[in-house]
Amino acid sequence: MGTTQLETVPEPKYWHLKTVLSEALDSEFTVGEILPNERDLAARFGVARATLRQALEQLELEGRLQRRRGVGTTVAPPRVGVAVAPARHTWPGAAGDDWQPVDAVESDTVPAAVARLLETAAGDRVHIVRRSRVTQGRPLAAELLYVPAAVVPGCQETGVLNGPARAHAVLQELQSLELEGQDRTVELGSARAEDAKQLDRLPGAPVLVVTTRYVSGGRTTAVAVSTYRADTCRLTFGESDAVALLAG
Amino acid sequence: MGTTQLETVPEPKYWHLKTVLSEALDSEFTVGEILPNERDLAARFGVARATLRQALEQLELEGRLQRRRGVGTTVAPPRVGVAVAPARHTWPGAAGDDWQPVDAVESDTVPAAVARLLETAAGDRVHIVRRSRVTQGRPLAAELLYVPAAVVPGCQETGVLNGPARAHAVLQELQSLELEGQDRTVELGSARAEDAKQLDRLPGAPVLVVTTRYVSGGRTTAVAVSTYRADTCRLTFGESDAVALLAG
DNA sequence: TAGTGGTCTAGACCACTAT
DNA sequence: TAGTGGTCTAGACCACTAG
Structure with a gap:
């Protein structure tokens, strides 16, 4: 077969999303800055909101983001x-x-x-x-x-x-x-x-x-x-x- | 008003579910025992599978459960x-x-x-x-x-x-x-x-x-x-x- | 009151394991 | 191949915050 499939195990969307967001946080955002809301972010990346949220949850777990209901999602300061x-x-x-x-x-x-x-x-x-x-x-x-x-x-x-x-x-x-x-x-x-x-x-x-x-x-x-x-x-x-x- | 509303903040379903499951684990299950599958459990509690999974995730985080794809959910031994x-x-x-x-x-x-x-x-x-x-x-x-x-x-x-x-x-x-x-x-x-x-x-x-x-x-x-x-x-x-x- | 994140649903398909 | 948990969707409504 001439096909090359480097990733036999396809990366889940939310995992890839997390990586992309993480890099964006490093390069394009400053501590305390507020991110676009979840609905916009999901639309921008072409995924369902639940999938986007899975990525955000991971980043919050790692201390990269802070989410507050009624307010928004902000870039967290270092631990x-x-x-x-x-x-x-x-x-x-x-x-x-x-x-x-x-x-x-x-x-x-x-x-x-x-x-x-x-x-x-x-x-x-x-x-x-x-x-x-x-x-x-x-x-x-x-x-x-x-x-x-x-x-x-x-x-x-x-x-x-x-x-x-x-x-x-x-x-x-x-x-x-x-x-x-x-x-x-x-x-x-x-x-x-x-x-x-x-x-x-x-x-x-x-x-x-x-x-x-x-x-x-x-x-x-x-x-x-x-x-x-x-x-x-x-x-x-x-x-x-x-x-x-x-x-x- | 004669109404008494002890819980002004209604408990989320998954949180209540987690409590119920946690007590069931203590009293009705032994370490290593396998739980019913997620679809059955969700049906039994009358919630969507995603909600049931939210409760299971918490319990897994706390070291109470162990989930393995293709196998099932088992009661975890103490940490x-x-x-x-x-x-x-x-x-x-x-x-x-x-x-x-x-x-x-x-x-x-x-x-x-x-x-x-x-x-x-x-x-x-x-x-x-x-x-x-x-x-x-x-x-x-x-x-x-x-x-x-x-x-x-x-x-x-x-x-x-x-x-x-x-x-x-x-x-x-x-x-x-x-x-x-x-x-x-x-x-x-x-x-x-x-x-x-x-x-x-x-x-x-x-x-x-x-x-x-x-x-x-x-x-x-x-x-x-x-x-x-x-x-x-x-x-x-x-x-x-x-x-x-x-x-x- | 408008906008945010939090919860919940009812599906669908996929990856993996054991038989 | 059948059954499991893992991922994903496209909605809906709720609780909370701030102007």
Whole structure:
């Protein structure tokens, strides 16, 4: 046969579209610039809107685009480098940490995965401190910090305190304990409705879930579940924070 | 008004569907079990197939499901905990590391982000070592390790070696250097065509991209870009590897 | 109120896998 | 060859934002 078929596996349209758009973003657009709307773009490329959207979704996942309902699609700035593991181990809420306490509640039900780490039994009272991390006015991450009531006995009477003050009380008492170590896991998740609101995203948006285990007195003393916007954040670990400068 | 509208924001169908399916997975299915096909499932829930697929995609993103074309949709096992930052800093390829060298090439073009970290100029020769990480017969991650030729002068004449041997030669010479430190970043990406094949996924599949910077002699000596399957992997950091046991 | 992205439908065909 | 998930279409309506 004289026919040459270099691509035995034809590239899907949305994949090719993504490549074309990606190159266009590099060469013809600047950060913050607004793209034509989806209907126009689809028409221009001769595809259905759903196909165009598949390409846009990928680019948004990679942090290249930002889409907002009622507004439009804009070119996203490079991802923000976010230091996750400080050089020195510290309790959450220690001086200089980038989180802002939001409020705290006491509960006797925690997610199964958290209960397993804390080795708490069903019914054990646990403080749940909500915190949020913001940079340049934009929400980066939401966190739930789980501290068994038995770990911070001084916080028995915090019921009278209001939100932030209560969170402060729990965090403050933690500082008095000796922190022996910590470890973390990172995995992909999708934002729960509550997190999504806090992160200014729609429910289901992709997030990087960082689970931190704080060890003190030979056992897991607290667990933090931090939910970072996957589209805008690049998590940084390690001694040198200089790498946070890396772009694109 | 006597009307009570608790949900002013009606939940999208696919979101509700995802919740229902998620609970069904917990209670009525076992790991590895095969689900009804998409057309049947869509009919059963009274939605279009596209809507059903939106829910399945979310569940796959969260590592609850595994879908394979031509085969079906199965219940995924819990994510595998993968140690990313060993307790002691070592060069890639050191004894006991979980990676298998695949091959190596020499090139004078590297991704812009890598060139920035390595501080190489356009045209500088760089060894690119491909490695892969496998557990229980399943591919977890693919890696490209970039080492400037100037860093491993003993590897000038490796052109005659075949793939794996060449990779070994570069890795071996690295061990002789003193490693001063390393740091890492983690971000969300989508699999390039080449990675996708190595990871047994389709192009565009969500991946966790770990960029490791190796520091020696006061400067960045090597950069590794490791691409982990986001659906099956949970990355673990820190001194204690015990956390790798955490499930679900 | 006009315009945007988000959701949803009811089809169709294709690529792949196992039999 | 039959059955699966993957891609694609051409519509429709909804929720949200901004002028």
